[in-house]
Amino acid sequence: MATKEKKILAAAKKKVDAVVLVNGTEPNLDLSFFYATGIVNGLFEDCVAIVKPKGVEVLSSSLEELSARQAGVKTSVFRSGKEREELTTKRLKGLARIGVNSSELTHQNYKFIKKCAKGATLIDVSKAVQEARMIKDAEEIERIKKACDIVSKTSDEIPNLVKKGQMETEAAAELNYRMMMLGASGPAFGTNASFGPTTAEPHYVPASRRLKAGQLALFDFGATYRRYVSDLTRTFACSRPSAKQREMYDIVLSAQLAAIDEIHDGAQGSDVDRAARSIIDGSRFKGRFIHGTGHGLGVSVHDPGYISSMRNMTLREGMVLTVEPGVYLKGFGGVRIEDDVLVTKKGCRILTSASKEFLSI
Numbered sequence: 564m565a566t567k568e569k570k571i572l573a574a575a576k577k578k579v580d581a582v583v584l585v586n587g588t589e590p591n592l593d594l595s596f597f598y599a600t601g602i603v604n605g606l607f608e609d610c611v612a613i614v615k616p617k618g619v620e621v622l623s624s625s626l627e628e629l630s631a632r633q634a635g636v637k638t639s640v641f642r643s644g645k646e647r648e649e650l651t652t653k654r655l656k657g658l659a660r661i662g663v664n665s666s667e668l669t670h671q672n673y674k675f676i677k678k679c680a681k682g683a684t685l686i687d688v689s690k691a692v693q694e695a696r697m698i699k700d701a702e703e704i705e706r707i708k709k710a711c712d713i714v715s716k717t718s719d720e721i722p723n724l725v726k727k728g729q730m731e732t733e734a735a736a737e738l739n740y741r742m743m744m745l746g747a748s749g750p751a752f753g754t755n756a757s758f759g760p761t762t763a764e765p766h767y768v769p770a771s772r773r774l775k776a777g778q779l780a781l782f783d784f785g786a787t788y789r790r791y792v793s794d795l796t797r798t799f800a801c802s803r804p805s806a807k808q809r810e811m812y813d814i815v816l817s818a819q820l821a822a823i824d825e826i827h828d829g830a831q832g833s834d835v836d837r838a839a840r841s842i843i844d845g846s847r848f849k850g851r852f853i854h855g856t857g858h859g860l861g862v863s864v865h866d867p868g869y870i871s872s873m874r875n876m877t878l879r880e881g882m883v884l885t886v887e888p889g890v891y892l893k894g895f896g897g898v899r900i901e902d903d904v905l906v907t908k909k910g911c912r913i914l915t916s917a918s919k920e921f922l923s924i
Contacts, residue, residue, distance in 0.1 A: 567599050567695060568614045574691035579662035582614040582688055583655070583680075585672040593667040594862045595692050603789050605630035609647065613654055614662075622650050651679040662688035693867035697859060698881040703791060704905060707860065707883055710793035711903050711914040713745045713786040718797050718917035722924045727776055727801055731756045731769035734782070742786045751785030751792035752864045762798070763897040765854055765889065776802040779896040780924060785864055792864050794885050795915050796901035799924045811848065811890050811898045812921045818842040818888040819900045822856055822870070826886070826904060826911040832857075832869060832876040839888040840872065848890045857885040860903055882906040883914070 571582055584596040588608045596602075596612050599619055607630075611622040620637040624647075631638040639654075641647040655661065661680050663673065666689040677685060699707065717738055724737045734756035742750060757767040759778035774780055778801045785794040798815075800808055822839035836856040843852040859868030860883045868882055878884075884906065889899030900919060904911040 567601075568616065568619050570695040570698075571599060571614055571688075571692055572616055574694040575662055575688045576691070579660045579686055579688060580615070580658040581655070582662035582664070582692070583676050584612040584614065584664055585668060585676060586610050587669040587672055591669050593664055595664050595667060595696065597790055598692075598696055598862050600631070600634060600636045602631060602634040602636065604633070607631075609644075611647075611651055611654075620654065622647065622654065648675070648679060651675075652681065655680045655683065658683050660684050660686055662686050662691070664689045664692050666693070696861055696866060697868045698879060699861060699883055699905075700881075703861065704881075704883070706789045706791035707793060707903070707905075708914050710747065710751070710786045710788040710791055711795075712916070713742050713747050713788065714784060714793045714795045715915050715917040716745055717741045717784075717786070718782070718795055721782060721797065721799065722922055725756075725774065725780065725799075725924050727774050727924075729774050731758055731761070731772050731774075734758075734774070734780075735769045735784075738782065738784050742784075745786075747786035747788055749787050751787045751794060755781070755783035757781045758801075759896055760894055761896075763891040763893055763895065765891065765897070765899070774801050774924075777805065779808060779898065781897060781899060783899065783901065790862055792860060792862070793903055793915065794860055794864050794887075794901060795903070795917060796887055796889075796899045797917060797919070798898045798900065799922050801924055803923060804921060808896075808898075809921065810846075811892075812900075814843060814846045814848060815888055815890050815898045815900050816919060816921075818852070819886055819902070822886050822888065823902075823904065823911060823913070826878060826884075826906060828878065828880040828906060828908045830878045832874075832878060833872050835870045835878070835886075836872045839886075843888060843890060848892075851890045851892060852888055853891055854889070856888055859884055878906050880906055880908050 855871035857870035859866035887901030891897035
């Protein structure tokens with residue numbers, strides 16, 4: 564994948580001589596490091612990416628050297644902490660203004676850059692990095708689309724994979740296994756399989772609860788493909804759905820379709836959110852949609868960008884976003900329907916293809 568130095572520096576409006584991205588140790592990795600370098604494999608703990616107008620250079624530990632060179636990015640190798648500091652200092656020599664991605668930079672690594680830069684002014688360019696990451700190029704879209712294909716095919720197999728009496732953890736394991744069998748390098752995040760009352764917790768972690776007849780079953784999961792991710796939610800009923808469950812599902816589906824209809828280049832995220840929220844708040848489930856309508860998607864499952872009533876954003880062609888309204892009733896359960904969409908000039912392209920029929924398992 565081509566490096567992204569031109570996009571990053573253009574977004575920074577050429578106010579810096581270079582942008583320096585430094586990884587901490589897992590889980591404190593700067594995902595913009597992987598965005599800028601195009602590196603697919605490895606953790607690159609304590610490694611450095613220097614973004615300049617003429618290209619990107621990675622200062623890599625010997626542990627990650629092969630992964631860096633396979634990505635085709637210019638690579639220099641250090642074998643100790645002392646060599647890391649000496650090499651970084653050499654590369655930053657003579658630079659007066661250095662951009663840092665403060666939103667994903669540990670304080671320790673900020674001090675490391677400051678020490679190596681020897682008097683240069685450090686400037687926070689995290690908003691510029693986020694702006695660059697919002698608009699996907701053709702190769703990024705293809706990777707996300709592949710991740711969407713994997714998660715969609717897995718979702719369509721849920722009625723055959725999940726059975727009454729199965730534990731949430733077992734169901735999550737089945738989904739993870741199936742995604743990897745279809746070509747994912749792993750799940751995009753911790754797979755959420757929730758049954759009954761736990762479906763009302765949007766960020767639930769699967770436990771030992773077993774699926775019972777009459778309960779809702781919600782699955783929020785995604786695939787990772789060559790560093791890029793997908794994010795899908797589908798809700799099912801175990802055995803025949805009740806009238807209340809059916810009503811919840813129909814309201815949420817109507818809200819999602821209304822939001823999707825509002826998406827196009829130049830649309831306001833708050834308007835898209837309002838289209839979904841007005842349908843839910845116009846029903847007897849008013850106030851039970853408790854999060855934003857969507858977020859960005861890319862190298863992170865929560866990439867820069869959002870569809871929310873709280874933070875407005877102008878949608879632009881090339882953005883990839885989720886659309887995921889939901890209704891949550893404490894003690895009863897919740898329904899969420901989520902798809903991934905690519906913003907186009909006159910509308911959007913839905914990248915996930917899983918069935919949205921309210922199916923029974």
